[in-house]
Amino acid sequence: MLPLALNLPGFYLAYTNSALRFKKRKHSLMSPTPPSATSLRVAGLSQATPTPFALRPDAPQMKTIAKALGLDGLRKLSFEGEVKPVGSSDWQLTGTLGATVVQPCVVTLEPVTTRIDTQVVRTYLTTYEEIDEPEAEMPEDDTTEPLGAWIDPGAVIVEALTLALPEYPRKGDAASEPVRVTEPGKEAMTDEQARPFAGLAALKDELGKDRDD
Secondary structure, eight states: OOBOOOOGGGOOOOBOTTTOOBOOOOSOTTOSSOSSTTOEEGGGSOSSSOEEEEEOOOHHHHHHHHHHHTOSEEEEEEEEEEEEEETTTEEEEEEEEEEEEEEEOTTTOOEEEEEEEEEEEEEEETTOOOOOOTTOOOOSOOSEEEOOSEEOHHHHHHHHHHHHSOSSOOOTTOOOOOOOOOOTTSOOOOHHHHHHHHHHHHHHHHHHHHHHO
16 A cells, blocks of 8 residues: 555645535646645556555544534544546546544434445546536536646545535434424414314315316
8 A cells, every 4th residue: 555644734625514515626736746745646656557545544633624524523534545547648536435423413412423434436637627607507527626736635535524424413313393383473383283174175175076077
């Protein structure tokens, strides 16, 4: 395995918290200086065989990532895979991301532990075209990136973990209360009270069918 040291200051989180949608990164793709210690220089990658990588952040690094992603806890984070040439000028990163995350339950705020094991694919294209229009639709294939001088598995691990997180973590025995809305000053109708009206609606439908016949 190629020895790669995880360097958190080199990470960049290019996503919005609301939709967890990543924007294509606009760092200096052709910079001669590596953006982080985990970056691989494309010009130095083998065209004949895949280049393997293995990232295993230590406890302080995982604490930093957990704080950035709003997690209560993060354990056993690892990312292993390879970077290989695709065609004559493009490259593809494939890997397996593993992590144990702790998030607050959306109902009770109790800690919810989730094990994540997911496959990650990123394809770096020399012909990639970025759309900057604010109203442009998101492309169906969000695994493609513009190819620059560097490919950084250390940045991909944070992106992939964010996208794999449960959006609504919930304890197994936590039940959400139904939301009832009514006019100000009036009491909302309960399910028991609504059942007779549902029966009347069904009866009305049946009578309507009889008339049509």
